[in-house]
Amino acid sequence: MSKKRKKRKPAPSRWARPEERSENRPIRPTESDVLIDRYRKVDFGLLKPYSIVVRDPASPDLDIVYPAQRGLVMTLQLNPDGSMTILRQRPHSARDGLASWNNPRQLEGDYWLVMKEQFFGAVTFVPFIDGVIVVDKSAWITAKD
Secondary structure, three states: OOOOOOOOOOOOOOOOOHHHOOOOOOOOOOOOOEEEEOOOOOOOOOOEEEEEEOOOOOOOOOOEEEOOOOOEEEEEEEOOOOEEEEEEEEEOOHHHOOOOEOOOEEOOOOEEEEEEOOOOOOEEEEEEEOOEEOOOHHHOEEEOO
């Protein structure tokens, strides 16, 4: 006589959609993006990139431009001329079901690179004006997370 196996439900995604999130459920730290620094005129110390926004960090309505979807990890390159290129995006996990792409995109205009030493920590906004990094650290904004 063979044993009947119970059907298991598929494991929930590691990164829940907003409608699946519970207010009481803790936020999981995410993997930071990757920064390839070819500019070498700025010392980022322990800061790692987490996203790119286009509005002033003091604004309550930050527009996160990249990554365009939650759950994606970007590979960024700070070019020798101080400009930024997104080389590729990939999902945190193959289980996330998100598509990756390897189509480099040169960023233009004014935006902020969001950087942190660790996921739960202070946020540093590094400005880019006309697509070029602002080297003067006094123009950078650091805020508690």
